[in-house]
Amino acid sequence: MKELDAKDRDILAILSKEARIPLKTLAARIGLSRSATSERVALLEKSGVIRGYRADIGQLEQNQLSAFLMVTLVRTPSIGMLDLLARHPEVRRVSSISGQVDLMVEVEVPSIDRLNTLRDEIASHESVEDLTSLIVLRRDIERQ
Numbered sequence: 001m002k003e004l005d006a007k008d009r010d011i012l013a014i015l016s017k018e019a020r021i022p023l024k025t026l027a028a029r030i031g032l033s034r035s036a037t038s039e040r041v042a043l044l045e046k047s048g049v050i051r052g053y054r055a056d057i058g059q060l061e062q063n064q065l066s067a068f069l070m071v072t073l074v075r076t077p078s079i080g081m082l083d084l085l086a087r088h089p090e091v092r093r094v095s096s097i098s099g100q101v102d103l104m105v106e107v108e109v110p111s112i113d114r115l116n117t118l119r120d121e122i123a124s125h126e127s128v129e130d131l132t133s134l135i136v137l138r139r140d141i142e143r144q
Contacts, residue, residue, distance in 0.1 A: 004049070007032060011040055012049070016143070019053040064108055066136035067115055071103040071128055078102075078127035090118060101132075 004012075010030045014021060021029075027037035044050045073081065076096070085091045085105060093106040105122070109115045115133070123131040 002043075008040060008044060008049075011037070011044065015041075015050065015053075063110055065110070065112065065115060066106070066108050066139075068134040068136070069103075069105040069107060069119060069122060070101040070132040070134065071105060071122065072100065072130040073102040073127050074129050075127070076102050081122075081125055081127045084122065084125055088118060090114070 007030055011026065014026060014029060023038055023041070024034055026041075027034045030037065032040070041050070071081070081103070082094065085094050085103075088107075090107045090109050091105060092108055093104075095104045095106075096102065097104050107115070107118060109118060115135075119131065119133055122128060
């Protein structure tokens with residue numbers, strides 16, 4: 001892949017905010033012909049810089065609570081813990097991270113009671129040394 005130039009970065013900036021923008025409009029905004037813009041977008045897709053186009057869906061349920069569970073394990077890795085987390089549909093993302101915390105678990109639950117139940121189940125697993133819960137108050141910036 002060639003190094004990205006200013007036009008490529010302009011294309012990426014626009015597409016990251018408006019993935020469904022018509023090619024003709026995109027071309028006019030960046031000051032290139034439609035065919036040149038189409039070629040650049042195709043190259044960005046082929047090289048993997050653009051990995052896809054998706055809808056950014058906001059919170060659908062008013063009664064949905066998001067939280068992060070910071071899990072410190074007795075020892076890593078803990079396949080049993082990952083298996084436990086994978087069984088729960090409320091678990092949206094699990095990331096192994098560096099530092100004193102081993103796992104960052106993002107969850108979406110319908111209530112604080114469900115969060116507590118899930119938290120208790122995770123905390124009582126034999127591989128867990130410590131668990132801290134952080135409730136998301138709002139999302140100020142969210143990107144994929």
